[in-house]
Amino acid sequence: MSIAEADRTRVWDATSIREDFPILARTVRDGRRLVYLDSAATSQKPRTVLDAERYYYETANAAVHRGAHQLAEEATEAYEGARARIASFVGARADDVVFTRNATEGLNLIAYAFSNATAKSIHGAVLPDGGEQFVLAPGDEIVVTEMEHHANLVPWQEVCAKTGALLRWIPITDEGRLDLDAMKDIIGPRTKVVSFTHQSNLLGTINDVAAVSQAAREVAALVVLDACQSIPHQAVDVSTLDVDAVAWSGHKMLGPTGIGCLWMRPEIADAMSPFITGGSMIETVTMAESTFAAPPTRFEAGVPMVAQAVGLAAACDYLDALGMHEVAAHEHRLTQRTLDGLAAIPGVRVIGPTVNESRGSAVSFVVDGIHPHDLGQVLDDRGVAVRVGHHCAWPTCRRMNVPATTRVSPYLYNDVSDIDAFLSALQDSRKFFGVA
Amino acid sequence: MDVDALYQEIILDHYRNPVGKGLREPFAAQVHHVNPTCGDEIDLRVTLGHDEAGRTIIEDVSYDGQGCSISQASASVLHELLVGQTEADALAIEGAFHEMVSSRGRIEPDEDVLGDAAAFAGVSKYPARVKCALLSWMAFKDALVQAHADGGVAAQSNEADADSGRSR
Ligand SMILES: Cc1ncc(COP(=O)(O)O)c(C=O)c1O
Numbered sequence: 001m002s003i004a005e006a007d008r009t010r011v012w013d014a015t016s017i018r019e020d021f022p023i024l025a026r027t028v029r030d031g032r033r034l035v036y037l038d039s040a041a042t043s044q045k046p047r048t049v050l051d052a053e054r055y056y057y058e059t060a061n062a063a064v065h066r067g068a069h070q071l072a073e074e075a076t077e078a079y080e081g082a083r084a085r086i087a088s089f090v091g092a093r094a095d096d097v098v099f100t101r102n103a104t105e106g107l108n109l110i111a112y113a114f115s116n117a118t119a120k121s122i123h124g125a126v127l128p129d130g131g132e133q134f135v136l137a138p139g140d141e142i143v144v145t146e147m148e149h150h151a152n153l154v155p156w157q158e159v160c161a162k163t164g165a166l167l168r169w170i171p172i173t174d175e176g177r178l179d180l181d182a183m184k185d186i187i188g189p190r191t192k193v194v195s196f197t198h199q200s201n202l203l204g205t206i207n208d209v210a211a212v213s214q215a216a217r218e219v220a221a222l223v224v225l226d227a228c229q230s231i232p233h234q235a236v237d238v239s240t241l242d243v244d245a246v247a248w249s250g251h252k253m254l255g256p257t258g259i260g261c262l263w264m265r266p267e268i269a270d271a272m273s274p275f276i277t278g279g280s281m282i283e284t285v286t287m288a289e290s291t292f293a294a295p296p297t298r299f300e301a302g303v304p305m306v307a308q309a310v311g312l313a314a315a316c317d318y319l320d321a322l323g324m325h326e327v328a329a330h331e332h333r334l335t336q337r338t339l340d341g342l343a344a345i346p347g348v349r350v351i352g353p354t355v356n357e358s359r360g361s362a363v364s365f366v367v368d369g370i371h372p373h374d375l376g377q378v379l380d381d382r383g384v385a386v387r388v389g390h391h392c393a394w395p396t397c398r399r400m401n402v403p404a405t406t407r408v409s410p411y412l413y414n415d416v417s418d419i420d421a422f423l424s425a426l427q428d429s430r431k432f433f434g435v436a
Numbered sequence: 437m438d439v440d441a442l443y444q445e446i447i448l449d450h451y452r453n454p455v456g457k458g459l460r461e462p463f464a465a466q467v468h469h470v471n472p473t474c475g476d477e478i479d480l481r482v483t484l485g486h487d488e489a490g491r492t493i494i495e496d497v498s499y500d501g502q503g504c505s506i507s508q509a510s511a512s513v514l515h516e517l518l519v520g521q522t523e524a525d526a527l528a529i530e531g532a533f534h535e536m537v538s539s540r541g542r543i544e545p546d547e548d549v550l551g552d553a554a555a556f557a558g559v560s561k562y563p564a565r566v567k568c569a570l571l572s573w574m575a576f577k578d579a580l581v582q583a584h585a586d587g588g589v590a591a592q593s594n595e596a597d598a599d600s601g602r603s604r
Binding site: 374 | 473568
């Protein structure tokens with residue numbers, strides 16, 4: 001019996017958890033055991049998630065919110081039921097969660113609310129009640145941080161290019177933490193939005209959300225949180241975070257690809273112009289113009305990703321059965337093992353906090369004399385899957401004075417033996433490239 | 437193991453002791469190429485001349501950059517192989533190299549044409565590394581195009597503007 005079904009015990013049983021993930025049974029590169037340490041890029045999926053998608057297609061598949069037949073009714077129930085389940089996983093109301101393709105799309109949805117409202121206001125188009133807060137004037141400021149994933153940087157650069165707003169960023173320290181002293185000079189009276197990551201995918205840093213949101217509140221700026229790397233790894237309750245919107249992806253939290261979530265405070269969502277427009281998101285349509293449905297429908301144009309929603313709800317069940325506090329505690333132990341192991345190898349430097357406090361399990365590092373791409377190749381040859389490169393945080397790499405890093409990112413199905421296999425393969429790599 | 441076939445001693449030698457590295461003058465064109473998935477970068481210049489028969493000759497390829505062993509060694513091998521060749525022969529070698537590394541292991545390298553570059557045959561089994569091996573070669577081809585667009589051999593002088601041939 002797997003742990004999802006079994007009574008939970010205090011001991012973390014990674015072996016039986018692994019049995020829930022069919023892909024972890026396969027071998028790679030000539031029969032080697034797969035040591036999957038790239039979960040910050042995407043997680044693997046338990047059988048219950050795969051089964052939930054299959055069951056939906058086999059029993060209830062239909063286009064939701066339309067059709068006068070029983071299947072359409074059941075598909076709609078499955079979709080809206082999944083929304084409620086996923087919302088409860090993060091302490092939200094179902095109606096406040098919009099389904100998107102991924103976190104990238106959720107962040108764009110908010111960015112476009114600004115550029116669309118700004119463009120419309122120039123031409124006198126009607127905005128939703130309260131929509132003026134999304135209208136930007138040249139000289140208004142958008143604040144991000146120096147540790148953002150490109151998904152929370154490039155969309156804001158685009159907003160600036162379209163509106164004349166100015167992009168500013170909170171710098172980071174040499175240790176890879178937000179420089180909260182410097183923040184005081186960055187967030188100011190012209191700041192309209194502060195958008196930042198909860199947990200850095202490159203450095204592993206977990207940011208102090210309250211400290212940033214408080215500074216943003218003082219100047220009445222909208223607060224957006226990229227929770228892509230936090231919601232899969234720790235208990236997050238959006239209702240107690242002092243932020244206006246939270247974006248994350250399903251595929252990093254055991255769910256399918258093709259679905260992400262955007263939680264928004266209802267008063268914010270109500271005031272926002274739509275992003276993608278078309279079928280399903282309207283209230284009335286004439287040849288000349290349209291009015292739009294209330295959120296979340298307003299932001300879900302076209303036939304949505306029902307099977308993925310059902311799969312993601314099953315992922316929430318799986319995570320809740322383990323308990324997010326337990327997941328975080330397990331990862332914390334693996335992080336310590338990783339940091340200790342790396343500290344003991346000469347020529348290795350961790351990029352990001354070396355203290356296991358306010359830090360997640362993604363650990364980036366560089367090795368003297370071995371380029372990350374070459375290291376990743378030799379690790380792969382030993383069956384160890386890691387990510388190398390700039391991790392879609394190129395400016396963060398530049399700030400830390402490294403062209404690229406190697407990153408390990410363990411998750412709930414990894415255990416100490418995986419970390420040790422990685423460390424030993426790392427030693428082999430140093431011998432292979434003649435730097436040991 | 438395949439990884440040993442990938443990291444041939446020849447490749448590691450070129451990586452540790454690159455041939456022709458460093459940007460030199462004069463040059464006909466300079467380009468800057470990046471591999472956006474991993475951040476590897478190269479600046480590459482070509483210098484052109486003519487032989488007695490009036491054919492265009494690759495007088496020099498100078499380069500600087502940072503990246504993995506495959507991308508850096510590949511630039512060194514490129515310099516070694518192509519400098520002194522006619523443009524037509526250089527392009528033929530480029531074609532053979534491109535074909536070999538993109539072949540998923542199906543094409544046996546012709547050592548007579550490719551020399552040390554034949555050592556990159558192992559790269560073709562790793563689709564993610566093909567771009568590393570090709571970075572400098574794509575830059576070289578682009579630089580030739582720029583050189584001709586800028587007036588080719590005639591544009592070659594000390595006054596050549598380092599930025600005029602820049603491309604992304
Ligand atoms: C911090 C962070 N933000 C945003 C993203 C983008 O997620 P997705 O590619 O699923 O849209 C990622 C994914 O790597 C991430 O780690």
